[in-house]
Amino acid sequence: MHAATTSLIAPTANPLLERALRDKLQRRGETAGSLGELEPLAVRIGLIQNTLKPRFRDPQLVLFASDNGLAVEGITAAPGHGTAERVWQALRGQLPVSVFAAIQGMNLSVVDAGVAERLPPHERLLMRKIAHGTRNSRVGAAMTVEQAHAAIRAGMEIGQSLPGNVLACAGIGVGGQESAALILSRLAAAPVRELLQSHPQMDSSVLTHLLVVTQGAQGRHRDVHDPVEVLAAFGGFDIAMMAGAMLVAAGRRHLVIVDGLPACAALMVAARIAAPVTDYCVFCRSHSHNGLDYALNLFHASALLELGMESTDGTGSTLAWPLLRAAASLLTEVAEGEDPGPTRPGELGGPQA
Numbered sequence: 001m002h003a004a005t006t007s008l009i010a011p012t013a014n015p016l017l018e019r020a021l022r023d024k025l026q027r028r029g030e031t032a033g034s035l036g037e038l039e040p041l042a043v044r045i046g047l048i049q050n051t052l053k054p055r056f057r058d059p060q061l062v063l064f065a066s067d068n069g070l071a072v073e074g075i076t077a078a079p080g081h082g083t084a085e086r087v088w089q090a091l092r093g094q095l096p097v098s099v100f101a102a103i104q105g106m107n108l109s110v111v112d113a114g115v116a117e118r119l120p121p122h123e124r125l126l127m128r129k130i131a132h133g134t135r136n137s138r139v140g141a142a143m144t145v146e147q148a149h150a151a152i153r154a155g156m157e158i159g160q161s162l163p164g165n166v167l168a169c170a171g172i173g174v175g176g177q178e179s180a181a182l183i184l185s186r187l188a189a190a191p192v193r194e195l196l197q198s199h200p201q202m203d204s205s206v207l208t209h210l211l212v213v214t215q216g217a218q219g220r221h222r223d224v225h226d227p228v229e230v231l232a233a234f235g236g237f238d239i240a241m242m243a244g245a246m247l248v249a250a251g252r253r254h255l256v257i258v259d260g261l262p263a264c265a266a267l268m269v270a271a272r273i274a275a276p277v278t279d280y281c282v283f284c285r286s287h288s289h290n291g292l293d294y295a296l297n298l299f300h301a302s303a304l305l306e307l308g309m310e311s312t313d314g315t316g317s318t319l320a321w322p323l324l325r326a327a328a329s330l331l332t333e334v335a336e337g338e339d340p341g342p343t344r345p346g347e348l349g350g351p352q353a
Helices: 002-008 015-032 038-049 069-073 083-091 096-103 145-161 176-188 192-196 204-220 227-234 237-251 261-273 275-280 290-298 315-332
Strands: 060-066 107-114 125-127 166-172 255-259 281-284
Touching: 015 038, 015 315, 038 255, 038 275, 038 315, 060 083, 060 096, 060 237, 069 204, 083 096, 083 107, 083 166, 096 107, 096 315, 107 145, 107 237, 145 227, 145 237, 166 176, 166 237, 166 261, 166 315, 176 192, 176 204, 176 227, 176 237, 176 261, 176 290, 192 204, 192 290, 204 227, 227 237, 227 261, 237 255, 237 261, 237 275, 255 261, 255 275, 255 315, 261 275, 261 290, 275 281, 281 315
Parallel strands: 060 107, 060 166, 107 125, 166 255, 255 281
Antiparallel strands: none
16 A cells, blocks of 8 residues: 555646746735735645645534543543534534535534444445444553554555545544544654643643653553554544545645644654655644644644634634635736736646646
8 A cells, every 4th residue: 555655646846837837926016915825835736736726625623533442541521522423413504514614615424433432324424434443552452453444445545435635534432532632643753741731730740640651651552663563553534534534635636734743643643654744734823732733743734814713623724724825826816917817837737736
């Protein structure tokens, strides 16, 4: 899978196109003034779509849901906020992410990657359950390597089936933050404490317990370093499916919006399989969390926005989406006082995005 996937994802670097995109924006700036950070974002979007006139269509926000076995170690949030309940709240429009997605014109769907409970059918629920939650990575592997491969393949199939050319990803599920921290810690050789600590004033007893649990899991799997084996060791099914979906989206030259720690862990796995996948990604924030800051730094990236919210369910992608649309419109919609013009520099060939 690794070699085949790598060959399908082209780096976005294209000096000729990048120069043409910057020249186009400079002409805009001579009249209206610079628009700051929107301009390099517009250049990135043009490079992703391989065109001077990028256009978005049918943006998809996909929430990948799974329960993680590490939750039995007492790391769960307040009772009454289980994964299955969160899935139904999202599908019924009872969460801000659902409302914001609707008003922004994003198509919201939820994937049951491995929710512990059995979920009834829903038109926007994709049933891809690998198992009823992963196992406790402190006492054994969260999943088998075969399950990890099956989950990645399921994510790739989802990526192939989605319409449009924008994929926003987030993971929801009890224990997902901790599983993501373990994956990122191992693949990036980063201290797990930096990824777990939510803020400097975090309750020391809570952080100590998290460290005992996660360091126990790390010790159990100390010799595991292959990306898929790391994924299998620490979970979760949501992270594995996101990784597969991201690989396919990048292979199709689609924009990938990465929201939250599980999505960062999925991207880290995907990047170990095919490094150019990161060229297609932008990062947003749905909550204020020091560990997420640290994760973004692992990708040498900054977030499109930071509003200090506590939600961890993809809300940030719905609020970042207008910025992305605005950036693309600088290249496509703002009139130049001339004919429509080319979608590419004259020397640039290849199929249009």
